[in-house]
Amino acid sequence: MTYSPAIESNLSKPQVYKFAESIAQQLNFSAGDDIRDIVERMGGSVQIEDTLLSDPEHTGSLYVEGPSKFRIVVPSHTSPERDRFTVAHELGHYVLHYLWAKKKNPLVSDQVVAFRRGSERIEWEANWFAAAFLMPEATFRAVFAEEAGNIRTIADKFNVSMAAAEVRAKGLGLIG
Numbered sequence: 769m770t771y772s773p774a775i776e777s778n779l780s781k782p783q784v785y786k787f788a789e790s791i792a793q794q795l796n797f798s799a800g801d802d803i804r805d806i807v808e809r810m811g812g813s814v815q816i817e818d819t820l821l822s823d824p825e826h827t828g829s830l831y832v833e834g835p836s837k838f839r840i841v842v843p844s845h846t847s848p849e850r851d852r853f854t855v856a857h858e859l860g861h862y863v864l865h866y867l868w869a870k871k872k873n874p875l876v877s878d879q880v881v882a883f884r885r886g887s888e889r890i891e892w893e894a895n896w897f898a899a900a901f902l903m904p905e906a907t908f909r910a911v912f913a914e915e916a917g918n919i920r921t922i923a924d925k926f927n928v929s930m931a932a933a934e935v936r937a938k939g940l941g942l943i944g
Contacts, residue, residue, distance in 0.1 A: 771831065771881035774865035776890040784864065784893055788900035791863055799907050799926050803855050811836030812862065814855055818844045830858040832866045832880040849929040853898055858882070860897025865890060902928055903936045912942050 779787065792798075795806050804814050832838040840858040842851045861882040869876045882890070903926050915921045923933035937943045 769833065769879055771879045772877040774830070774861055774880050774882035774890060775869060776888075777864045777868055777893055778889075779864070779868075779893065781892075781896050784860075784896040785900040785905065787864070787868075788860065788897040789904045792901050792904060797901070799903065799911075803852055803859070803902070807840060807855060807859060810838075810859075810862075812838040812840060812859075814840045814842060816844050817841050830861045830880075830882040832862060832878070834878040835870075838862055838866070847929065849923070849927060849932070853902065853928055853932050856898035856901050857894045859901065860894035861890075864893055864897055899932065899936050899939065902926055903933070905940060908936055908940065909942070912937060912940075917943065 777784070795809065797803070797806050807814055829841045830838060831841070840855055840862075842854050842858075846854070865882060866876070866880050869880075882894070908922075908926070911922055911925050915925070917937070919930050919933050919937065922937070923930045926933060934943070
């Protein structure tokens with residue numbers, strides 16, 4: 769099968785955040801829920817692959833084979849919290865760089881691939897999506913206040929890594 773590379777949506781950061789939170793609401797996804805269940809409900813699957821031997825920098829990828837048929841690959845050498853963010857990131861690619869792109873332009877290929885590498889805009893968009901999907905702003909702010917800014921506890925409540933919770937807190941201006 770020949771895949772076309774995913775292309776960026778060019779939505780702004782606030783637009784991606786709003787879009788991600790809207791998708792989470794439509795799917796009845798709450799902070800801490802099983803994201804793999806969401807992927808399966810959308811027609812996808814999550815596969816674990818031993819990428820350490822082939823490419824230690826490879827931390828996830830998305831293969832779209834058509835509407836409601838996609839697979840997300842996560843490496844075998846990362847933590848469950850990291851995997852959760854990776855799955856949400858790849859789901860961001862699927863929603864933003866396949867479904868949204870297809871809605872804007874029906875001629876977009878049904879076979880799309882996105883590799884999680886580098887620091888290009890397409891990766892930023894998928895990261896923005898993952899952060900807002902897993903840690904919606906209003907809920908995150910409430911938990912942050914409730915836990916007096918304790919990043920470890922906040923990360924545990926959202927089932928994400930401390931790094932992901934810290935980046936989200938910084939992005940929302942809750943910490944410097």
